[in-house]
Amino acid sequence: MGRTPAGETREKVFAFVRDRLLAGQPPTVREVQEALGFRAVRTAQQHLERLVEEGRLVAGRHRARGYRLPGSSEGARTVLAPVLGRVPAGALDAAVEDPDGYLPVDARGAAAGDLFALRVRGESMTGVGILPGDLVIVRRQPTAANGDLVVARVGDEATVKTFRSRGRRVELRPENPAFAPIVLDAGAVAILGKVIEVRRILGAHGGTGA
Amino acid sequence: MGRTPAGETREKVFAFVRDRLLAGQPPTVREVQEALGFRAVRTAQQHLERLVEEGRLVAGRHRARGYRLPGSSEGARTVLAPVLGRVPAGALDAAVEDPDGYLPVDARGAAAGDLFALRVRGESMTGVGILPGDLVIVRRQPTAANGDLVVARVGDEATVKTFRSRGRRVELRPENPAFAPIVLDAGAVAILGKVIEVRRILGAHGGTGA
């Protein structure tokens, strides 16, 4: 009664732990033991210690289900941003109550409630790689700096544009030569937030369509 | 000392637990207690029990960090895709061992281990709105259909291109008139996977750069 060939077993241990972690369900040492068919807790424990030594896992001392993948243990924090279906005509909060779904966002430095997402309509921003149907993830803020990509409400409509202010006047500039900039008085524009991320979900089927 | 207004607190408890779950780090009752500033474990415990009653959480009996989101087996499910820093020269698994970080991905229909992400270099795909520095999220698969956006390995390099096959020959087509298609024998190309999503993280500062 000895052992198993090469480092095969440890590879299986790592794969098991990694998959569980990626699925959001960190395993216990005993779950590893059972999954791999060890008859002693210690055996699973030793493999895990080994993986930590090799830097492939990170252990939290005395924490239940404390193993993590290196790099994901710190900083990375995921929150859900609601995808607003209707254009927010009034207060944003009203629209959030009935979202089209949620997008997981790696939010470092942005509180959960401060994020939302909108689907882009029109081709006014194709010059900066934002195509119709893309999702923009927005962090709420009432102001913007020149050059910021913002979501602004003009009248009843919300649009994604590049922000630029000239004194009392605000210019919402499209990034497509076929469209003209919108210039308004600052009082006629409400900045809903700043675009912090752009996503295009291609899905399982279909090509680029180009 | 009494309490806090309406059901505000419970909402915060739920948000905290949900965020932690989505981040792949289920919290303990005491972590909830501490995060919300309760002075008794029991208080956090009661809120959690309440959330379970309301069906907003699911509890695992006597399991450490046992709270889950209901229906997490189906519906929106977030997994973390490793961002591969180096171009995968050999097997993909080797590169996954040392990722640059992880991206939260809403993976419906894709197993956790089947996803990874790469940072795009070069301007060969600007025609379909993929700019240098963008992140592509890829689902591993060894084959592709005409028109698919794929990550392929040619020699030591991995590139993002539109896939097209003509008999024994494979064409990797850039989406930028300034670049020429790459035409190779099928044996000289290895399909690493298919691009299912494109992301551009603009961050808190800076404009569009266009």
Add this chain to the structure above:
DNA sequence: GACAATACCATACATTTGAATGCCATTGCA
């Protein structure tokens, strides 16, 4: 005021779970 409902607290208890102690079997090498 009586009473239910809500929110919270202090503490104890039981289970889960990470870590430690000590030992055996196989392999490879000097």
Add this chain to the structure above:
DNA sequence: TGCAATGGCATTCAAATGTATGGTATTGTC
């Protein structure tokens, strides 16, 4: 042969953690 290295086992201990008991203060309603 001797011996270090590896892979495994059985068991125990201690920390982490879910759960339960019992009590106080505030709010709202009849």
